[in-house]
Amino acid sequence: MWLYFLKRMALAIAIIAIAxxxxxxxxxxxxxxxxxxxxxxxxxxxxxxxLHEQMGLDKPLVVQIITFFGGLLHGNLGFDVFSQRPVxxxxxxxxxxxxxxxxxxxxxxxxxxxxxxxxxxxxxxxFVDQVAGVLAVATIAIPSFVMAVYALLIFAVTLRWLPAIGxxxxxxxxxxxxxxxxxxxxxxxxxxxxxxxxxxxxxxLGENHIRMARSFGISEWRIVARYALPLAILxxxxxxxxxxxxxxxxxxxxxxxxxRPGIGALIVNAVNTRNYPIVMGVVLVTTLLIVTATTLSDLxxxxxxxxxxxxx
Amino acid sequence: MNNIVGxxxxxxxxxxxAALGGGIIxxxxxxxxxxxxxEGKVLKARAFRELxxxxxxxxxxxxxxxxxxxxxSKLTHFKPGTExxxxxxxxxxIEPVDPTHIRFRLKKGIKFTGGYGELTAKDVKFSxxxxxxxxxxVATEWGPLDHVELEDDYTGVIVFKTPFAPAWLISLPYGVGxxxxxxxxxxxxxxxxxxxxxxxxxxxxxxxxxxxxxxxLLLTRNPDWSGPKPGFxxxxxLPIGDEKAAERAYQAGDIDFTRISLDSLASLKTNPPAxxxxxxHASLSYTWLGMNLDHPKLKDINVRKxxxxxxxxxQILDAAYAGQATVATGxxxxxxxxxxxxxxxxxxxxxxxxxxxxxxxxxxxxxxxLDCLNDSTKSTIAxxxxxQLSQIGITVDVKVQDSGxxxxxxxxxxxxxxxxxxxxxxxxxxxxDPYYATSSFVSEQVGVWNWQRFSSKHFDELNEKAxxxxxxxxxxxxxxxxxxxxxxxxxxxxxxxxxxxxMYRTTQIQAATRPDGVPLYLEFKPV
Numbered sequence: 001m002w003l004y005f006l007k008r009m010a011l012a013i014a015i016i017a018i019a020x021x022x023x024x025x026x027x028x029x030x031x032x033x034x035x036x037x038x039x040x041x042x043x044x045x046x047x048x049x050x051l052h053e054q055m056g057l058d059k060p061l062v063v064q065i066i067t068f069f070g071g072l073l074h075g076n077l078g079f080d081v082f083s084q085r086p087v088x089x090x091x092x093x094x095x096x097x098x099x100x101x102x103x104x105x106x107x108x109x110x111x112x113x114x115x116x117x118x119x120x121x122x123x124x125x126x127f128v129d130q131v132a133g134v135l136a137v138a139t140i141a142i143p144s145f146v147m148a149v150y151a152l153l154i155f156a157v158t159l160r161w162l163p164a165i166g167x168x169x170x171x172x173x174x175x176x177x178x179x180x181x182x183x184x185x186x187x188x189x190x191x192x193x194x195x196x197x198x199x200x201x202x203x204x205l206g207e208n209h210i211r212m213a214r215s216f217g218i219s220e221w222r223i224v225a226r227y228a229l230p231l232a233i234l235x236x237x238x239x240x241x242x243x244x245x246x247x248x249x250x251x252x253x254x255x256x257x258x259x260r261p262g263i264g265a266l267i268v269n270a271v272n273t274r275n276y277p278i279v280m281g282v283v284l285v286t287t288l289l290i291v292t293a294t295t296l297s298d299l300x301x302x303x304x305x306x307x308x309x310x311x312x
Numbered sequence: 313m314n315n316i317v318g319x320x321x322x323x324x325x326x327x328x329x330a331a332l333g334g335g336i337i338x339x340x341x342x343x344x345x346x347x348x349x350x351e352g353k354v355l356k357a358r359a360f361r362e363l364x365x366x367x368x369x370x371x372x373x374x375x376x377x378x379x380x381x382x383x384x385s386k387l388t389h390f391k392p393g394t395e396x397x398x399x400x401x402x403x404x405x406i407e408p409v410d411p412t413h414i415r416f417r418l419k420k421g422i423k424f425t426g427g428y429g430e431l432t433a434k435d436v437k438f439s440x441x442x443x444x445x446x447x448x449x450v451a452t453e454w455g456p457l458d459h460v461e462l463e464d465d466y467t468g469v470i471v472f473k474t475p476f477a478p479a480w481l482i483s484l485p486y487g488v489g490x491x492x493x494x495x496x497x498x499x500x501x502x503x504x505x506x507x508x509x510x511x512x513x514x515x516x517x518x519x520x521x522x523x524x525x526x527x528x529l530l531l532t533r534n535p536d537w538s539g540p541k542p543g544f545x546x547x548x549x550l551p552i553g554d555e556k557a558a559e560r561a562y563q564a565g566d567i568d569f570t571r572i573s574l575d576s577l578a579s580l581k582t583n584p585p586a587x588x589x590x591x592x593h594a595s596l597s598y599t600w601l602g603m604n605l606d607h608p609k610l611k612d613i614n615v616r617k618x619x620x621x622x623x624x625x626x627q628i629l630d631a632a633y634a635g636q637a638t639v640a641t642g643x644x645x646x647x648x649x650x651x652x653x654x655x656x657x658x659x660x661x662x663x664x665x666x667x668x669x670x671x672x673x674x675x676x677x678x679x680x681x682l683d684c685l686n687d688s689t690k691s692t693i694a695x696x697x698x699x700q701l702s703q704i705g706i707t708v709d710v711k712v713q714d715s716g717x718x719x720x721x722x723x724x725x726x727x728x729x730x731x732x733x734x735x736x737x738x739x740x741x742x743x744x745d746p747y748y749a750t751s752s753f754v755s756e757q758v759g760v761w762n763w764q765r766f767s768s769k770h771f772d773e774l775n776e777k778a779x780x781x782x783x784x785x786x787x788x789x790x791x792x793x794x795x796x797x798x799x800x801x802x803x804x805x806x807x808x809x810x811x812x813x814x815m816y817r818t819t820q821i822q823a824a825t826r827p828d829g830v831p832l833y834l835e836f837k838p839v
Binding site: 030033036039044045046047048050051083084085090093094152153156157160163164165166167256257258259260261262265266268269274 | 365507714
C-alpha cells in the first residue's frame with residue numbers, strides 16, 4: 001500500500017507540474033497584449049511598457065517560467081497588478097466558496113442517489129425503478145445552468161422562499177444560500193449516481209457470496225447494506241474523483257448565475273482581462289484540487305479493493 | 313503505520329469519509345462575524361463588476377469611482393440630473409484664473425480618518441501630482457497638468473502647461489479628482505505609488521466597514537465626517553457581473569438599484585416589477601465602423617463612401633441592441649458639448665447612392681475583412697453589416713477576435729497587423745467632455761489609437777483650439793466641425809452610443825444619477 005501511495009504521489013506532482021507549465025505556455029501563445037487589455041484603450045505605449053515590466057512580461061519566456069516555478073516553491077504566486085494583493089490570498093479567499101458548493105452538491109446527490117439506486121436494484125422494474133430511470137435520464141440531460149435559472153426564477157423570484165444571489169453571512173445564512181446552487185449542480189448527479197449504483201448493485205447481487213448470504217437466511221436489506229453496497233459503491237467513488245473537474249466547470253456557470261463568489265467567477269474575469277497572475281493562480285489551485293480528488297479516489301479504491309494496487 | 317492502516321475497516325473508512333465531508337463543508341462556510349445592521353436606512357445596490365482598486369490615482373473604471381465618491385472628498389462633484397454640470401464639494405470656491413490656472417479654496421474642517429488630520433491644499437497637491445509622477449494609467453485625465461502651487465493651507469492653484477478646458481468635467485469631479493492624505497499614503501507605500509484596495513485613510517461621508525471580494529462591499533457612516541449627512545446609514549454594494557443575474561436579484565428583492573440590459577428594457581418598461589421606476593439613459597461610449605485609409609482596397613474615397621451609404625444603422629440596432637439603442641450622429645453623445653443633431657450620412661443610408669459610389673470607383677468583386685470583438689453585440693453588428701454590404705456586391709469576411717488580439721490590431725507598436733486591417737467595429741468608452749473622444753483621432757494618434765489612420769491638419773488645429781475655449785457654444789461649434797471632417801473622410805460610419813438604463817425600487821429609494829445613468833450614491837434619498 002505504501003509503495004502504491006508513493007508512486008501515486010509522484011504521479012500527482014508530475015501531473016501538476018505539466019498542467020501548470022502547459023497553461024503557462026498556452027496563455028502566452030494567445031496573440032495580443034495583456035497590458036493593452038488591462039490598461040484599456042486609453043493607455044499609451046509607455047504605460048504598457050511599464051506594466052510589462054511589472055508583470056515580468058519583458059523578460060524571455062524561459063526566465064518567466066523559471067521565475068514562476070521558483071516563486072511557487074516559496075509559496076509565492078505573484079501579485080495582482082491592480083489591487084496589489086498577493087495572488088495566493090485572492091485565490092484562497094475564493095476557494096472555500098467553490099469547495100463548499102461542490103461538496104454540498106455532491107453530498108446531497110449521494111445521499112439521495114445511493115439509496116435510490118439500491119432500491120431500484122432490489123425492486124428492479126418496479127414503478128419506482130421505472131420512474132427513477134426516466135427522471136435520471138431527464139436530469140442528466142438538462143444542463144446545470146438551465147436548471148439554475150429556472151430554480152432561481154421559481155424559488156427566489158416568484159415564491160421568494162430562497163435568496164437569489166450571493167453566499168450569505170454566517171453558517172446558516174451561508175447554508176440557505178447554498179440550497180439553490182447546490183440543487184442546480186447536484187440534480188444531474190442524482191440521476192447519474194443512482195443509475196450507476198443500480199447497475200453495479202444488480203451485478204453484485206447476482207454473485208456467489210450474495211447467494212451464499214441469502215442461503216444463510218440473512219435479511220435482504222442487511223445483505224444490500226452490509227455485503228453488496230460496499231462493493232457496488234466502488235465505481236461511484238472513482239466517478240466522483242474524476243467528476244470534480246466536471247463539477248468545477250459547472251460551478252463556473254452557477255457562480256455567474258447566482259453571483260456567488262468562488263474561483264469560477266474569478267477565473268472568468270481573469271481570463272477575459274488576461275490577468276496572468278490570477279489565471280495561473282486559479283489554474284494551479286484547480287489542478288491541485290482535481291489531482292487531489294483523483295488521487296484520493298484511487299487511494300480509497302486501492303484500500304477498498306487491494307487488487308487495484310497492482311495496476312499503477 | 314501499517315497497524316493503523318490495518319485497524320481501519322472499510323466500514324470505518326466510509327463512515328469517517330462521510331463525517332469528514334460534513335466537517336469540511338461546515339469549515340468552508342463563510343463564517344463571517346459580520347452582522348448586517350438590522351436598524352437604520354440601508355441602500356442595496358449592484359456594481360457591474362468587482363473593485364479593481366480604491367486608489368483614485370490609479371482607478372480601473374467607473375465601478376471603482378462609484379465607491380471612491382463615497383469614501384473620499386474631491387474639489388467638485390457631478391450634479392445629478394439630465395444635464396452635465398458640477399457643484400462644489402471639498403472646495404469652498406474654485407475658479408479659473410486664466411486658461412492654464414485654476415485657483416481653489418478648501419472648506420475647513422474636512423478630516424482624514426486614522427488621525428491623519430485635516431484635508432489641506434498640501435494633500436490636493438500630492439493627490440494630483442502623484443498621478444503624473446508615477447505614470448498612472450489614468451494620467452491622461454489630467455491632460456497637460458504641470459503642478460499645483462500652494463498659497464496657504466487651504467488655497468492652491470492648479471497649473472497646466474497648456475490650456476485644458478476638460479478639467480472641469482473630466483479631471484476635477486471624477487476619478488483622478490479625489491483627494492488622499494499625503495501622510496497616510498506615504499506611510500502605506502513609502503513612495504506615493506498605488507495603494508491598491510486598502511485605503512490608508514478616508515475623507516468622505518462613508519468608510520469601508522467590510523469588503524469581501526466578489527461578495528459585497530459594506531460602507532458605513534464616517535464618524536469623523538462633519539459635512540452634510542447623506543441619506544443612508546449603510547450602503548451595501550454587491551458585485552454582479554451578469555446583467556440578467558442582476559435583474560433576477562432585483563426581482564427577488566436582493567438589491568434596490570441596478571443597471572439593466574437593453575435586451576430587457578422593452579419588457580421591463582411595459583411590465584416593470586412592482587414599485588419600480590425604469591429610467592433610460594444614453595451611454596457616453598460610442599461605437600462605429602472604421603475603415604483603414606491606408607489600405608489599398610480602401611484608398612479610393614468612393615469605396616469608403618459606398619460602405620458608408622450601404623449601412624442602415626437602425627437595422628443594426630434592431631438586431632444587436634433589441635431596438636433599444638439610439639442612432640449616434642458622431643462621437644459625442646447627446647447632452648455633451650459638441651453633439652451633432654444629425655450625421656452627414658442619414659441613418660438608413662441609401663443603397664442606390666452606395667452603388668453609384670462603387671461604380672464611380674470602378675470596383676467589382678470587392679472582398680473586405682471586418683474585424684470585431686468576440687462579444688455577441690459586436691458579432692451581431694458584424695453579421696448585419698456583412699449582409700448589408702452584400703447588397704451592393706461587397707463580400708465581407710468577418711474576423712471575430714478575442715479582446716487581447718483585437719485591441720492591438722491597429723497598433724503599430726504591436727506589429728504589422730494594422731497594414732492588413734480593413735474594416736473594423738470599435739467601441740470606445742468616454743468621459744463627459746468631447747476632448748476625451750476627439751483626442752484619439754488627431755494625427756499623432758495614427759497607429760496608436762487612431763486606427764483609421766485619419767490625419768487632418770485642420771482637425772488637429774481645431775482640437776488644440778477647443779481646449780483653450782471656455783465658452784461652451786464656441787467649443788461646440790469646433791467639435792461639430794471636427795466630427796464633420798471625420799465623416800467626410802469616409803473612414804467612419806457612426807453607429808450608436810448604446811444605453812445604460814437603470815431601475816430602482818420607489819418604495820425604498822429616490823435614485824440620483826448622472827445623465828448617463830451612473831449612480832451618485834451620496835445623492836440617493838431613502839423613502
